[in-house]
Amino acid sequence: MTSRIHPTAIIDPAAELDSSVTVGAYTLIGPQVKIGAGTRIGPHCVIEGRTTIGADNQFYQFSSIGAMPQDMSHGGEVTELVIGDRNTVREFCTLNTGTFKEEGVTRVGSDNWIMAYVHLAHDVQLGNHCVLANNATLAGHVHVGDWAVIGGLTGVHQFVKIGAHAMIGFQGHVSQDVAPFMTVDGNPLAVRAVNLTGLRRRGFSNERIAVIRQLHKLIFRSGLTLEQAVEQITALRDEQAQDAQADVQLMLDFIAGAKRGLVR
Structure with missing residues (x-):
């Protein structure tokens, strides 16, 4: 030695x-x-x-x-x-x-x-x-899920959760939980889109990505309350193939465990 x-x-x-x-x-x-x-x-x-x-x-x-x-x-x-x-x-x-x-x-x-x-x-x-x-x-x-990317000069507040496959842009000020699969940036921080580049690099099929884009639309673009979005996401889960079901369940579990509110 x-x-x-x-x-x-x-x-x-x-x-x-x-x-x-x-x-x-x-x-x-x-x-x-x-x-x-x-x-x-x-x-x-x-x-x-x-x-x-x-x-x-x-x-x-x-x-x-x-x-x-x-x-x-x-x-x-x-x-x-x-x-x-x-x-x-x-x-x-x-x-x-x-x-x-x-x-x-x-x-x-x-x-x-x-x-x-x-x-x-x-x-x-x-x-x-x-x-x-x-x-x-x-x-x-702070809890960070698998495959997350956190940009340079980003500060993450105590007790925040960052979901799997999420991406936080440069100089993010992160004081609320960041949902899985999403890209967030800006000040104040906001969800911009699905992290498509990251998902494709990790081999997500077009079918799985299409379901994740539906999650994005329901939670962040539909004008629904979070409770209403969860109801529709739960129904959506049961219509999917196994891999996509797991993605939907990951989102549902994350929302259920969010304590600081979601970045939206």
């Missing part, structure tokens, strides 16, 4: 690193850290706290991973940061551990692309295959 670790790196003897982990110069790794096979840690990183990192991740220089939450009510309780596999974390990112206001864990899934200066606050739950552009800032307890 020593051949893969720069001699200036400081690694606590209690840390658990797979023998294939690479650690760059002047990086500091604390005693409660676990790092899986093939992960590469760049120079000048600090990885601390009860942090578990999976396989084949790459962390670029100058990131702070696993520091205590920036929460004034946090009493020093031991909480966690859990990161999956094959994530890329670019320069100057800050990923904090959780608080006991939820389950005490900040979670990052797998296959995410996290660009420079991104901040993930305590109790953030980031899904899989997400893209967070430079300076995206997620406050505490």
Whole structure:
């Protein structure tokens, strides 16, 4: 293992690193850290706290991973940061551990692309295959679904939920929940269209996209109340093939769980 670790790196003897982990110069790794096979840690990183990192991740220089939450009510309780596999974390990112206001864990899934200066606050739950552009800032307890894209310089208010396959444009001010499949931008933030480019890149059929466009029309363009739209969407679900039914159900579940109101 020593051949893969720069001699200036400081690694606590209690840390658990797979023998294939690479650690760059002047990086500091604390005693409660676990790092899986093939992960590469760049120079000048600090990885601390009860942090578990999976396989084949790459962390670029100058990131702070696993520091205590920036929460004034946090009493020093031991909480966690859990990161999956094959994530890329670019320069100057800050990923904090959780608080006991939820389950005490900040979670990052797998296959995410996290660009420079991104901040993930305590109790953030980031899904899989997400893209967070430079300076995206997620406050505490933000939940992000799979395949979401968050534009550069975007700020996301605490407790907001961002649905799967959603896209948030540059400099978004996100204080309400963003529905799955939708593209939002502007100030004030508004739904502009279905995220067609993203869905097509992920292999959604024309039939599935047509149903999602119906969801968009019912919720955001019809003038219906949200309750009326949900009634029509529920009826629409039962007429669809299996894949499209799952898409409709995803939207219904998201609306049912929305606590801060939908961006419309």
